[in-house]
Amino acid sequence: MPQNEASLLEVRNVRKTFDSVVRALWDVSFSVYPNEIVGVVGENGAGKSTLMKILVGVFPPDSGEMYHLGSKVPFPKNPREAARRGVSLVPQEKGVVMHLRVYQFLFLGHEDEFTSFWGLKTREMKRLARDILKELHIDCDVDSFMYDLSLPLQKLVEIAKAILTVRLRCKDPDITPIIILDEPTAPLAVEQREQLFEFIMKAKKTSSFIFVSHIIPEILNFADRIYVLRDGKVVAYHDSSSQKVTEEDIFKEIVGRSASEYLYKTATSSTVRDRVCLSVKNLTKKGYYYDISFDLHEGECIGLFGTAGSGKVEIVRTLAGIMDFDDGSIVVDGHSLKGMEASYVGLKYGIGYFSGETGKELFLNWSIARNISILNLEKILKWNGLVISPAEENELAEEIMRKLRIKAPNPQTECYSLSGGNKQKVSVGKWMEKSPRILLLEDPTIGIDVGAREDIYEALLEMKKNGIAMILVSDDPKEYLLLCDRIAYIKSGRIEKIVSPEEFEAMIREE
Amino acid sequence: MKNFTKLRDWSRKNATVITSLAVTIIIIIIFQIINPSFLSHEGIRASIYAMSYFLIVACGLTFVIMMGSFDFSVVSLLKLAALFCVVFIDRYGLFVIPLAILLTTGFGFLNGLLVARFNVPSFMATLGVSIIVEGIALYFSKGRLFLMYNEQFRALAIKSIAGLPAIFYWAMAIWFVSVFIALCTPFGRRTYAIGSNLVAAGLSGVNVVRHRILVFMLSGFYAGLAGVLYMGQLGGGSVRLGTDLAVPLFASIIAGGTALTGGTGGPHRTLLGVIIITWTQTGLLMLAIGRDIQMVIFGIIAIALAAATVDRRRVKSVK
Amino acid sequence: MKTLIGMIKNNFVLMVLILLVVVFICAYPKKFLSPVNISSIVRQFIRLSLFALGPTFVVVIGSMDLTYVGIWMLGGILVWYVSSWIGPFAILIYPILGFVTGLLVGVIQVKAKIPSFILTLSITVTYWGLTAWLSGGYPRRVKGFGFITASLLPYLPVALLWAIPIMIVAVFIMKRTRIGTYFYAIGSNEEGAELSGIDVEKYKILAFTLSGLFTGIGLIILFPLLGGSAPTELKLGSIVDPLIAIVLGGTPLVGGSGGPERTLLGALTFAVIQRGLSLTFWKPELIQLLLGLVVLGAILVGARKLKGMVIT
Numbered sequence A: 001m002p003q004n005e006a007s008l009l010e011v012r013n014v015r016k017t018f019d020s021v022v023r024a025l026w027d028v029s030f031s032v033y034p035n036e037i038v039g040v041v042g043e044n045g046a047g048k049s050t051l052m053k054i055l056v057g058v059f060p061p062d063s064g065e066m067y068h069l070g071s072k073v074p075f076p077k078n079p080r081e082a083a084r085r086g087v088s089l090v091p092q093e094k095g096v097v098m099h100l101r102v103y104q105f106l107f108l109g110h111e112d113e114f115t116s117f118w119g120l121k122t123r124e125m126k127r128l129a130r131d132i133l134k135e136l137h138i139d140c141d142v143d144s145f146m147y148d149l150s151l152p153l154q155k156l157v158e159i160a161k162a163i164l165t166v167r168l169r170c171k172d173p174d175i176t177p178i179i180i181l182d183e184p185t186a187p188l189a190v191e192q193r194e195q196l197f198e199f200i201m202k203a204k205k206t207s208s209f210i211f212v213s214h215i216i217p218e219i220l221n222f223a224d225r226i227y228v229l230r231d232g233k234v235v236a237y238h239d240s241s242s243q244k245v246t247e248e249d250i251f252k253e254i255v256g257r258s259a260s261e262y263l264y265k266t267a268t269s270s271t272v273r274d275r276v277c278l279s280v281k282n283l284t285k286k287g288y289y290y291d292i293s294f295d296l297h298e299g300e301c302i303g304l305f306g307t308a309g310s311g312k313v314e315i316v317r318t319l320a321g322i323m324d325f326d327d328g329s330i331v332v333d334g335h336s337l338k339g340m341e342a343s344y345v346g347l348k349y350g351i352g353y354f355s356g357e358t359g360k361e362l363f364l365n366w367s368i369a370r371n372i373s374i375l376n377l378e379k380i381l382k383w384n385g386l387v388i389s390p391a392e393e394n395e396l397a398e399e400i401m402r403k404l405r406i407k408a409p410n411p412q413t414e415c416y417s418l419s420g421g422n423k424q425k426v427s428v429g430k431w432m433e434k435s436p437r438i439l440l441l442e443d444p445t446i447g448i449d450v451g452a453r454e455d456i457y458e459a460l461l462e463m464k465k466n467g468i469a470m471i472l473v474s475d476d477p478k479e480y481l482l483l484c485d486r487i488a489y490i491k492s493g494r495i496e497k498i499v500s501p502e503e504f505e506a507m508i509r510e511e
Numbered sequence B: 001m002k003n004f005t006k007l008r009d010w011s012r013k014n015a016t017v018i019t020s021l022a023v024t025i026i027i028i029i030i031f032q033i034i035n036p037s038f039l040s041h042e043g044i045r046a047s048i049y050a051m052s053y054f055l056i057v058a059c060g061l062t063f064v065i066m067m068g069s070f071d072f073s074v075v076s077l078l079k080l081a082a083l084f085c086v087v088f089i090d091r092y093g094l095f096v097i098p099l100a101i102l103l104t105t106g107f108g109f110l111n112g113l114l115v116a117r118f119n120v121p122s123f124m125a126t127l128g129v130s131i132i133v134e135g136i137a138l139y140f141s142k143g144r145l146f147l148m149y150n151e152q153f154r155a156l157a158i159k160s161i162a163g164l165p166a167i168f169y170w171a172m173a174i175w176f177v178s179v180f181i182a183l184c185t186p187f188g189r190r191t192y193a194i195g196s197n198l199v200a201a202g203l204s205g206v207n208v209v210r211h212r213i214l215v216f217m218l219s220g221f222y223a224g225l226a227g228v229l230y231m232g233q234l235g236g237g238s239v240r241l242g243t244d245l246a247v248p249l250f251a252s253i254i255a256g257g258t259a260l261t262g263g264t265g266g267p268h269r270t271l272l273g274v275i276i277i278t279w280t281q282t283g284l285l286m287l288a289i290g291r292d293i294q295m296v297i298f299g300i301i302a303i304a305l306a307a308a309t310v311d312r313r314r315v316k317s318v319k
Numbered sequence C: 001m002k003t004l005i006g007m008i009k010n011n012f013v014l015m016v017l018i019l020l021v022v023v024f025i026c027a028y029p030k031k032f033l034s035p036v037n038i039s040s041i042v043r044q045f046i047r048l049s050l051f052a053l054g055p056t057f058v059v060v061i062g063s064m065d066l067t068y069v070g071i072w073m074l075g076g077i078l079v080w081y082v083s084s085w086i087g088p089f090a091i092l093i094y095p096i097l098g099f100v101t102g103l104l105v106g107v108i109q110v111k112a113k114i115p116s117f118i119l120t121l122s123i124t125v126t127y128w129g130l131t132a133w134l135s136g137g138y139p140r141r142v143k144g145f146g147f148i149t150a151s152l153l154p155y156l157p158v159a160l161l162w163a164i165p166i167m168i169v170a171v172f173i174m175k176r177t178r179i180g181t182y183f184y185a186i187g188s189n190e191e192g193a194e195l196s197g198i199d200v201e202k203y204k205i206l207a208f209t210l211s212g213l214f215t216g217i218g219l220i221i222l223f224p225l226l227g228g229s230a231p232t233e234l235k236l237g238s239i240v241d242p243l244i245a246i247v248l249g250g251t252p253l254v255g256g257s258g259g260p261e262r263t264l265l266g267a268l269t270f271a272v273i274q275r276g277l278s279l280t281f282w283k284p285e286l287i288q289l290l291l292g293l294v295v296l297g298a299i300l301v302g303a304r305k306l307k308g309m310v311i312t
Helices: A048-056 A079-084 A102-106 A122-135 A151-169 A190-203 A216-222 A247-255 A259-263 A312-320 A343-348 A368-375 A390-404 A420-434 A450-465 A477-483 A501-509 B002-013 B015-034 B041-066 B074-117 B122-141 B151-158 B166-184 B186-196 B198-203 B208-234 B246-256 B267-286 B291-309 C002-010 C012-027 C035-060 C067-112 C116-135 C159-176 C178-188 C190-195 C200-225 C236-249 C260-279 C284-306
Strands: A009-018 A022-032 A037-042 A063-068 A071-073 A087-090 A178-182 A208-213 A225-230 A233-238 A276-285 A289-297 A301-305 A327-332 A335-337 A351-355 A438-442 A469-473 A486-491 A494-499
Touching: A009 A048, A022 A048, A022 A233, A037 A048, A037 A216, A048 A079, A048 A087, A048 A178, A048 A208, A079 A087, A079 A151, A087 A151, A102 A122, A102 A151, A122 A151, A151 A178, A151 A190, A190 A208, A190 A216, A208 A216, A216 A247, A225 A247, A233 A247, A276 A312, A289 A312, A289 A327, A289 A469, A289 A494, A301 A312, A301 A477, A312 A343, A312 A351, A312 A438, A312 A469, A343 A351, A343 B198, A351 A420, A368 A390, A368 A420, A368 B186, A390 A420, A390 A450, A420 A450, A450 A469, A450 A477, A469 A477, A477 A501, A486 A501, A494 A501, B015 B246, B015 B267, B041 B074, B041 B166, B041 B186, B041 B208, B041 B246, B041 B267, B074 B122, B074 B151, B074 B208, B074 B246, B074 C284, B122 C236, B122 C284, B151 B166, B151 B208, B166 B186, B166 B208, B166 B267, B186 B198, B186 B208, B198 B208, B246 B267, B246 B291, B246 C116, B267 B291, B291 C067, B291 C116, C012 C260, C035 C067, C035 C159, C035 C178, C035 C200, C035 C236, C035 C260, C067 C116, C067 C200, C067 C236, C159 C178, C159 C200, C159 C260, C178 C190, C178 C200, C190 C200, C236 C260, C236 C284, C260 C284
Parallel strands: A037 A208, A037 A225, A087 A178, A178 A208, A301 A469, A301 A486, A351 A438, A438 A469
Antiparallel strands: A009 A022, A009 A063, A063 A071, A225 A233, A276 A289, A276 A327, A327 A335, A486 A494
16 A cells, blocks of 8 residues: 555444344455545445445444544544545435436535525526536536436436535545445446546546446456455455456455365266257347347256446346347247346246346245245146145245255245345245246345355256256356356457356466 | 244234234224114114125225225225116116126226326326216216115115125125135235235236236226125115215225235235224214214324334335 | 427427317307406416415425315314404414424324325315314305405406415425425435435425415415305315326426426316316216316326336
């Protein structure tokens, strides 16, 4: 770390635990210097957002110290206090109020500066708004509504607002503003990100940025220093003094597996059959992916590998029916699927979609048995299909709980009370029972412990043996090696190449 | 010791039912003490009449609320069916019955279409539809009072079987079927699914659009059925029928334990809520407490119940 | 051409209004432009506006407020009671009742998290019960508000003059004060508003309070204008008509845009539709039906903006 300058903001040994069970942050130390970009990377659940929220005063840490300009200060109690010290956050989503005009949004929360007896001094607001947009080289009309702006422009205005917030609240001109950007590029298409990066590089002259992301190439390109978080701890730190860091290095640090673990391979013979069940040709969605083509065979698992932002997630969601596509075709067993067919239509043709975010997919206030049965109603009916048989439902649930080693008192347990890993297992279990032709997997084991992961892998492999085809999208290279027969390397929305697991392994071990 | 913990867990899980049961019993006891004729033959008869048609329409509305939506039009549909029967019975005879029910089911279809296909918030869509329905009811009843002379029609509701009116048996049968549908059939399960998590329901293969339309149609169907039987019970009416039904109706469903957030409760719960509300109504009436104070009481009860049954875990912000 | 289409799209309701006026004038030149008709349009406009302006604030933040009918009824009876002591000053009961009701609703809604539609409907019903109880079932008349009901010109009741300042204040609050900006923000993106440091709970309560207050103040004018008495029967029409004015005017039910000026436009349009239709030879029941279809149409158009959201 630069030893001669005093840090702008520093925290040491921050700890935060939620509900006395979930350890979000553990002994995290972190610093920011003037006019730099600090990158913070990590998986979902690694603690990035929690750390940022503490810096900005959304909630306090359980323990730790904060230093501002070298002297010890208490942690901010709310975003206003943080802003007075020069720290402001641009949230990942829901930061923009669409129905306000640009100048209204920029000054939202700061109207005290502009009140008069005759109402708000809108002329002055607009003038100041124009000034700051000009200063930051943001090209837009202060009278436009926020919803009329393009996505990257909205983000830029958000950043301008954050800078403005600091300037208005922090009366000390010597303090450089620290703007925290939480996953700013996530909703943006590949081309739109350029606009954002250009802006940040220019704005670096007058501010510091904390760039939170899980898109590694971006961090490598722009950050002066990088912190890697995993399971609430800082596991790695890179700055200009360390040797050249590669994407794959960061990958390993994020995921936490040593090279030797990559040697794990499936011992059984290939489960791939001859029949093609899914055929994708020239699938295109402008801004996200282009000319995606491949054939998926029964019993085969194709992995879509790439860094976040490569388009792999969008491809899978399009196949699931959650996203639309512009061009190309998707053919399942002879049926051609149109864009944005509702997800239950895809299911009719045998396409199932499983996402690791279990809140979306599970009925949390329902029992395990019900969550499994809702997808498989046809299997537990009696009386000629009229009535649900609770006995069979229970039996089915017990069988699945046994196979997947789901830890719960009984099948009637509410899913609310299950741990993350067990919730995931319930989801996997219901798909195991459903046996769709094709199962799309998006981050299937995200944020869960090793033991649960192994159980889920076992289940997925068995499903493959039974002829179920899969497509996998994940951040964990080990998963690809374990499950996939072929891996498509996606970069900037295109399939660069399709490799075998051995070739893949070699690729990521490259240094 | 093990039995005790089992009992304690069971009672915690079924807290709402136990509360409802307890409240029901307490109410009956209170009213009986204040007015000994509450549980007399006459008293019970009055309660039964108040309860029966109410229970039918409440069952239909319960399905909609289970699904996480709201149907404001059931009262107007009930009125429509009732008036349709009495106005056109001379022309179509007993055929008015299926026609009336078909009509209300059709409006249920319209409700479903607006909500499921056109994304209109359910309270607004059903409110709009109820305006149209009111208009239609006004149109063919012209504001006049009509009397039902058809004996067969009336017998459907008021014929005495084992001391109780036929409408009671109708209500019980319909309630029983509703409970069966809700708890034992795939249809009921899907309804709960949509109410619990709409997105997950779609991802689990439930044809969300189609199912929502069906449930609104079901609600319309029940409203029509209730309206027909209500007309049989009353023997006549005008366009001013049932204006004060809405809030007690809603209160009884929530009192039973079906929360507005959807995904819980069901017709089996609604029975208790209906008993609480309608028997309270009758009891109050017997104490010569007018409809006006009743409205006040039910209004407050509705608010209190709505507050108590909101599932805080699921809603961050309520509008 | 493109700008013309854009202009029509942006001012759709205004265009419809102008179109309707033109159609009615051509169809019934003498009747439509007669003093009787104009004055009844104005009266209907005032009635719809003053009932709908308050709830508009609530609709902008994304909720619903149906308490105006209840305030009208209960206030009417209370005014009658109190007028025997303090004469015409009793009319001040209305703003007080409106303010208290709005505050109560706001606090309950925010703290107990009850859907506003149910809450305000229940309050109205409760007030109705109280009204019926206090009044013994029939409306009570209070006299002495001639300064409001007198006619200024052959066409215009002087009530319009009294109503205009209220309308101006409502629009001013919405467009030129921080309160209005915050209401739009909360209706547009509550989370975003919170992240910008806005005390969302406080402003939600404020919206309901303003709604009740404006309704109460408006009723100072409406009460005498509508005969010096309030109804004791709850009619669907009186609940729904002001909502139609809001929806027709173009304020979406999910909030975030629109506002009092739109409601005024919607009220005027609706008044013109109602009065215009009554000039035709169609039966009142048919007209009622047509109005219902108009409402449905307005709701559908408004709902198109909700694509993609999960709607229950």
